[in-house]
Amino acid sequence: MLIQEPQQDTKRNWQPVIQAFEAILGKNGVVRKREELLVYECDGLTSYRNRPSVVVLPRTTEDVAALVKVCDRYSIPFVARGSGTGLSGGALPTDDCVLIVTALMKRILDIDLENQRVVVQPGVINNWVTQAVSGAGFYYAPDPSSQIICSVGGNVAENSGGVHCLKYGVTTNHVLGLKLVLPDGSIVDVGGTVPEMPGYDLTGLFVGSEGTLGIATEITLKILKTPESVRVLLADFTSVEAAGATVSDIISAGIIPGGMEMMDNFSINAVEDVVCTNCYPRDAEAILLVEVDGLEIEAAANSQRVEAICFQNGARSVRIATDVEERLTLWKGRKAAFAAMGKISPDYYVQDGVIPRTKLEYVLKTIAELGDKHGYNVANVFHAGDGNLHPLILYDNAVPGALEQVESLGGAILKLCVQVGGSISGEHGIGADKRCYMPEMFSEPDLETMQWVRQTFNPKELANPGKIFPTPRTCGEGANASVSKQFESVEQF
Amino acid sequence: MLIQEPQQDTKRNWQPVIQAFEAILGKNGVVRKREELLVYECDGLTSYRNRPSVVVLPRTTEDVAALVKVCDRYSIPFVARGSGTGLSGGALPTDDCVLIVTALMKRILDIDLENQRVVVQPGVINNWVTQAVSGAGFYYAPDPSSQIICSVGGNVAENSGGVHCLKYGVTTNHVLGLKLVLPDGSIVDVGGTVPEMPGYDLTGLFVGSEGTLGIATEITLKILKTPESVRVLLADFTSVEAAGATVSDIISAGIIPGGMEMMDNFSINAVEDVVCTNCYPRDAEAILLVEVDGLEIEAAANSQRVEAICFQNGARSVRIATDVEERLTLWKGRKAAFAAMGKISPDYYVQDGVIPRTKLEYVLKTIAELGDKHGYNVANVFHAGDGNLHPLILYDNAVPGALEQVESLGGAILKLCVQVGGSISGEHGIGADKRCYMPEMFSEPDLETMQWVRQTFNPKELANPGKIFPTPRTCGEGANASVSKQFESVEQF
Numbered sequence: 001m002l003i004q005e006p007q008q009d010t011k012r013n014w015q016p017v018i019q020a021f022e023a024i025l026g027k028n029g030v031v032r033k034r035e036e037l038l039v040y041e042c043d044g045l046t047s048y049r050n051r052p053s054v055v056v057l058p059r060t061t062e063d064v065a066a067l068v069k070v071c072d073r074y075s076i077p078f079v080a081r082g083s084g085t086g087l088s089g090g091a092l093p094t095d096d097c098v099l100i101v102t103a104l105m106k107r108i109l110d111i112d113l114e115n116q117r118v119v120v121q122p123g124v125i126n127n128w129v130t131q132a133v134s135g136a137g138f139y140y141a142p143d144p145s146s147q148i149i150c151s152v153g154g155n156v157a158e159n160s161g162g163v164h165c166l167k168y169g170v171t172t173n174h175v176l177g178l179k180l181v182l183p184d185g186s187i188v189d190v191g192g193t194v195p196e197m198p199g200y201d202l203t204g205l206f207v208g209s210e211g212t213l214g215i216a217t218e219i220t221l222k223i224l225k226t227p228e229s230v231r232v233l234l235a236d237f238t239s240v241e242a243a244g245a246t247v248s249d250i251i252s253a254g255i256i257p258g259g260m261e262m263m264d265n266f267s268i269n270a271v272e273d274v275v276c277t278n279c280y281p282r283d284a285e286a287i288l289l290v291e292v293d294g295l296e297i298e299a300a301a302n303s304q305r306v307e308a309i310c311f312q313n314g315a316r317s318v319r320i321a322t323d324v325e326e327r328l329t330l331w332k333g334r335k336a337a338f339a340a341m342g343k344i345s346p347d348y349y350v351q352d353g354v355i356p357r358t359k360l361e362y363v364l365k366t367i368a369e370l371g372d373k374h375g376y377n378v379a380n381v382f383h384a385g386d387g388n389l390h391p392l393i394l395y396d397n398a399v400p401g402a403l404e405q406v407e408s409l410g411g412a413i414l415k416l417c418v419q420v421g422g423s424i425s426g427e428h429g430i431g432a433d434k435r436c437y438m439p440e441m442f443s444e445p446d447l448e449t450m451q452w453v454r455q456t457f458n459p460k461e462l463a464n465p466g467k468i469f470p471t472p473r474t475c476g477e478g479a480n481a482s483v484s485k486q487f488e489s490v491e492q493f
Numbered sequence: 494m495l496i497q498e499p500q501q502d503t504k505r506n507w508q509p510v511i512q513a514f515e516a517i518l519g520k521n522g523v524v525r526k527r528e529e530l531l532v533y534e535c536d537g538l539t540s541y542r543n544r545p546s547v548v549v550l551p552r553t554t555e556d557v558a559a560l561v562k563v564c565d566r567y568s569i570p571f572v573a574r575g576s577g578t579g580l581s582g583g584a585l586p587t588d589d590c591v592l593i594v595t596a597l598m599k600r601i602l603d604i605d606l607e608n609q610r611v612v613v614q615p616g617v618i619n620n621w622v623t624q625a626v627s628g629a630g631f632y633y634a635p636d637p638s639s640q641i642i643c644s645v646g647g648n649v650a651e652n653s654g655g656v657h658c659l660k661y662g663v664t665t666n667h668v669l670g671l672k673l674v675l676p677d678g679s680i681v682d683v684g685g686t687v688p689e690m691p692g693y694d695l696t697g698l699f700v701g702s703e704g705t706l707g708i709a710t711e712i713t714l715k716i717l718k719t720p721e722s723v724r725v726l727l728a729d730f731t732s733v734e735a736a737g738a739t740v741s742d743i744i745s746a747g748i749i750p751g752g753m754e755m756m757d758n759f760s761i762n763a764v765e766d767v768v769c770t771n772c773y774p775r776d777a778e779a780i781l782l783v784e785v786d787g788l789e790i791e792a793a794a795n796s797q798r799v800e801a802i803c804f805q806n807g808a809r810s811v812r813i814a815t816d817v818e819e820r821l822t823l824w825k826g827r828k829a830a831f832a833a834m835g836k837i838s839p840d841y842y843v844q845d846g847v848i849p850r851t852k853l854e855y856v857l858k859t860i861a862e863l864g865d866k867h868g869y870n871v872a873n874v875f876h877a878g879d880g881n882l883h884p885l886i887l888y889d890n891a892v893p894g895a896l897e898q899v900e901s902l903g904g905a906i907l908k909l910c911v912q913v914g915g916s917i918s919g920e921h922g923i924g925a926d927k928r929c930y931m932p933e934m935f936s937e938p939d940l941e942t943m944q945w946v947r948q949t950f951n952p953k954e955l956a957n958p959g960k961i962f963p964t965p966r967t968c969g970e971g972a973n974a975s976v977s978k979q980f981e982s983v984e985q986f
Binding site for chain 1: 607608630652654663665666675679680681682683685686687688689690691692693694695697698700701702706718719720721741745747787788790791794795847848849850851879880881914915916917918919920922923927931934935936938939940942943945946947948949950961
């Protein structure tokens, strides 16, 4: 666990740097006051904190390029930050760094409905894209829970997912092209305005690279036609196994729901206690929320099929919402589940792992056992359709040693995900939080190959250092020999 | 145009190299006789030919790694080749090269129906994947026209598309992970068995890299559930404009057909002359073939909607095929269209470009004008739904200067595609054929950024040299200053 003290300003002479920044942005674009820097100490992963030396607020690609060139000239590390809602510490400032905040880069630059494309600056809020095109019958598919505040730039950095990514894919499937400022301050374009572009797929490489290869300053997104009809089903089960088997059976039947979410008994009761009464049945061991969409005739048919599969697997009841209001009621508890945890527990730690759907029952049972063993309640609220788990570990940070125990439990859950053939991150990224687990998933040569790419784009390691990749200092020389060994070879590169 | 003479064996002392190869593969795995090498002189782009110095036939990842290590040790360029059906010369041998042919790497290594994954060696034929899983109700979606002979490894190299990629995406959307032999002979794994993997998306980077970053020796593919119902509609139009408007209207209605193909009058008549009588109406200016799939109820509804849109746009008739036999009849002419051209003309040159759907009418009209200006017939048979054109230029190679004229016409068509905001390649790759057009699409810094990646993985430029990127020698110093300038800077890298 790494909680760094807000650092003292280092011996670096910031004066010429600040002057250069102010020459680019004016005095208002450069934040230096300690109290104003406070808010930038962490992102959504609040247990990691570190104060940046300076915050800059560019408005254009050229601003970003000029700022990065100054960082390059003075060899100052820089970290890009969108809305700061990320959950893996991807936007955690590092020692002595410049934080490049895209909050003022919030213009929608182009809307091309005919070709189903929207071009945005990185600070544009995810939900604004849909708002801008919904009148014409379009929407932007990736929908993280934080979509009313998270930025598209942050989504690109972390390759964010959401409830509807089961059917429509995560952020990378919806980005056609990017204008990038590379870590040396040069500006390049990758991808384009049509889906298939020749040459290397640098757009795909960049999406999910968590700010370690540069900063996206213009993003071309694909938008989709709003489906004619949407239905949401709420099914309740007396066992987690039955709910898990239902998920598998729905997919096996060839149905790809828009979203398919599961909540366990603990989460159901947390929601009932705090958010809404009679949203969900308190005595259910698990509920499934299944959204089907498409043509009216298709949504109706699929909703009937899903209902039948739920009953075949022993669902006690299935409620179907067809109109908007009813749908929102069914989703309400799910959407507020994390907030509910925040109210019933002083603190909670969200984990994000992926497992093959077929291992759902085994993994949920083992997570419960691990929770018992460590003495913590673990709530499960997650994207069941694509096996993307979000175990929430409830704890009290005021209890000495609790955070360390919770992190150890979180680590055990990640290892379990890898053990069954899954992944240590579904949609939150690796950031600062999970880099020590990368060797669980990747061999030394595999990680080294990724490092080659980082070294190529970011040879001075100024762009978001200390993210994604394990380092001996943080992850421990002894704890994981492969980490330090791997780094030796990378440093020779 | 580059037709290289079959080269004389160079001054290189091949003896120790051949010995090393034979030690790895045995004598049968190494081909050296001139007459046996003949068949490897070109791929599907037959106008480019070059004889390799030696052909090797590995069976395993370890074989490939050992062979590549020998190439690395002796600094010998190597080119990987699957079935040799590629249309951009991606598997064209270079001077003094070793051709690594994956024809014996044709084992399906694992089938995991529950998790919808199949692991194959690169020499496995595209269609075998579907054959292996169709009994259980699954299929592999990307379907190039050559799918009964092209290899999955070649598909990965070129990021191949096909008729059904409109709805389901091209090869990159169906590859979960790869085992790779890098150009230094090391073996790494990228991606994995679940769709979202943390770290950089090297799988996406590798797919479509045309053998310039290494060789894929194991490929994990995603398979899909076979749709319950499929219907094919044939609509005939008295103008290309009306057919084009129909394509736009279908997409605007929120329908994503499995495939949506257009053929113009010239192609229709070529097919009627050669392949089948009364397949298509000879007097139609354009026909559309639209395939809709999904639940029976969904396919039926969409087929009705597509039919209505066709009539709204002035279709004279719409024929709908529901059973397999009828569907195959409707597809027959389209599938045999290229072969038909080969029968009515001594030679033809297939171009592959992408345009925004909204520019279809303008581009087809301009292509016809360009054809007239150059004095050649251009037939259009293409994936209309995603704006992926395949103009076929008919010519006679025996006429001196014809090939050069045809290439110039092909180039003018590509420039037109770029001009309207499209791309110089939809699904055939850049290979040796189109590299001189890369500067039409990408600026110097953009191309240089791609070159960084190549240099990183392939620093000695032994892996498939002379592909994708323009070189002054081939593309001309004077012809494109940016090319040579760009290369200067890359060489300094």
